[in-house]
Amino acid sequence: MSLVLPSELVVERFLPTVRGMLARRLADRGLTQQEIAANLGVTQAAVSKYVSGDPEGDDRFRGDPNTVATADRIAEGLASGDMDGYDALAELLSLVRQLEDRGPICELHEEEMPELRGLGCDLCVRGLDPDVRAERDVLATVRTAARTLASVPGMADFVPNVGTNVGMCLSEPHDETDVAAIPGRIYAIGGRIEIPANPEFGASKHVATAILAATDVDPEVRGATNIATDDAILDAARSLGIDPLEFDADYDDRCAHLRSRFDDRGSVPLVAYHRGAFGIEPATYVFGTTAIDAAELVEELIATASS
Structure with a gap:
């Protein structure tokens, strides 16, 4: 048996x-060969061959809808x-996983190793650690x-002096990690928004505290972001049918305080805010x-407040 x-x-x-x-x-979108080479991590000579020569590679990938859609994207x-x-690497890795799961790569593998045919082989996708996948997601x-x-247009006006953050927890989280x-x-x-690094687990304290308090009351609520407290935003929330919850800023154990306030209301509000305290900037x-849901609600609130 040949091992491939x-x-x-x-x-x-x-x-x-x-x-x-x-x-x-x-190239069709106007990038120079030098720019294309930099993006793809190949030489300019290789790009010239890709662009001007006959297409290389395997037609089953060129005709695969998922591959075409990913390349376009x-x-x-x-x-x-x-x-x-x-982002591009993440897209390609996701595509490879799809193609390995009974896709063209799986077909090629069976051609190279006929012993796999008819076995319903899932070597490429079997045993993926669900915890690792959950973290990646x-x-x-x-x-x-x-x-x-x-x-988001105008987002810079609502970023607190200490900065903002956006986060999301795993299901059944234990702590900030x-x-x-x-x-x-x-x-x-x-006037621009700067994202200094890619997300990491355990990278937040304040947003993590709010998320842990929320998910403890409602496990479906796993994402949150913070912005500056602004009356226009609070009014926008009310106009969207959201009843903002005010809480105190100066509790030593903010997680316990938030959890108590959420329990009192009987649910986790979509918007919760405080007016600040000595040495504490007001925050909402x-x-x-999910984190995306929270970010999209911020976008809607800002658009409503600005209209």
């Missing part, structure tokens, strides 16, 4: 194909600046939420089922 790893097929058959597809799409994102190398969600906040957020917080600089917490 699926990863060999990814490198030898899939990667040249998808690089060629991306090179042609990026990555090319558009890189060309517009809405996607960086991390939460990190990806927080990253998308942060980018959502950064794209089960909450993913942006290290160093998100800041407004010159916006909650959601």
